Amino acid sequence: MTVKATKGHGAPIPRRREDDRLYDKLSLIIDSLDDLYRLDKRDFLKKVFEGAFELIPEAEKGSFFEFDGELYRPVFARGYDFAVLSRLSFSPSEAFIDFEVDVSDGIRACETLIEGRDSERFDPETIATFRELGTYEGFVSLYAPIRVDGRVAGLISLERFARSGFPRLSRKVLEYYARLISEFYSQKLFQDKETSLYRDVVSSLVSAIEVMDSYTQGHARRVAGYSRLIGAKLGLSGRELEDIETAALLHDVGKLGVPTEILKKPSRLEPGEYEQVKRHPANAAKILGEIRGFERIVEYAYRHHERYDGLGYPDGLRGDVIPLGAQVIQVADAIDAMTSERSYRPAMSIESALEAVALGSGSQFHPLAARAALAALAS
Ligand SMILES: [Fe+2]
Ligand SMILES: [Fe+2]
CATH class of the missing domain: 1.10.3210.10 (Hypothetical protein af1432)
Structure with missing residues (x-):
């Protein structure tokens, strides 16, 4: 899909190069959204997670944590040993890994430089897990929440092992991406609920015919x-x-x-x-x-x-x-x-x-x- 930005009577708005690139990336997201509706919940999130790497190619590793109502647990990862990552889970009251996720906040992408983990804040097993994953020190994390009905449903986090961090554009891209996906995910969950209600109605009608x-x-x-x-x-x-x-x-x-x-x-x-x-x-x-x-x-x-x-x-x-x-x-x-x-x-x-x-x-x-x-x- 190509959309031309225009103002007033169709005269093009002059844009800076960074805006152009942001715009191209967002067009890419919008194009891929159509397919997402057809996927089941897990494949939907997987595609969203993989899409983040396409949009932000500087990301070397990453993970997607889902909130199951009690804890954040990893569901997808790239570049990490998933079995090792699975040992990590966090409650909302704990700071998320080492990040500050303000759950009352809107959808914002944040970037954090982790120079070294605080050994007083994490237990020895968690520290050992960080070491095994290579996330004990010396990396930058860019992350954003996926929200449904104002609540955090998941968190995409992307890592770069260079102190320079991510380009400014990437932060903007992840933020817009998280907002769009949150909107889409909310609608999808609603649609799935309707579909399952509809299936229940159909199958109870079929049972009614069979009883008769x-x-x-x-x-x-x-x-x-x-x-x-x-x-x-x-x-x-x-x-x-x-x-x-x-x-x-x-x-x-x-x-x-x-x-x-x-x-x-x-x-x-x-x-x-x-x-x-x-x-x-x-x-x-x-x-x-x-x-x-x-x-x-x-x-x-x-x-x-x-x-x-x-x-x-x-x-x-x-x-x-x-x-x-x-x-x-x-x-x-x-x-x-x-x-x-x-x-x-x-x-x-x-x-x-x-x-x-x-x-x-x-x-x-x-x-x-x-x-x-x-x-x-x-x-
Ligand atoms: Fe008939
Ligand atoms: Fe029949």
């Missing part, structure tokens, strides 16, 4: 598994594929609104009973329609009984008007139904089910979805 309809034990999870494989064969990925998988998990959630006697009936259904079962996609749309961000999932669940030839329900949609995600679930659903035992017929082999899919391509199934299912599931 033990007959189809495991059906939702198998359909989700097939749908993911078929969707991937179609070249789908990311959010689209995730939505298909979630919709597949929940496609029959509307059966919660169908009487249990009908769902558990061992023989074939009477026409009136079948009409009640056919309401389950509309019920699913009602149940899932309440969840923010589920628009596409609702659409797929609502359409999972439409057929390519227009003979399905609820609306008898035809061809490409039916969303591809729904067509993927439809074929996955049919495969699992065929390969599951029913009281009135035995389970079909996967090979026979796939033959039926090939036969139904262009009528019951979308040809693309059918072809992808054959490619994904044929052994």
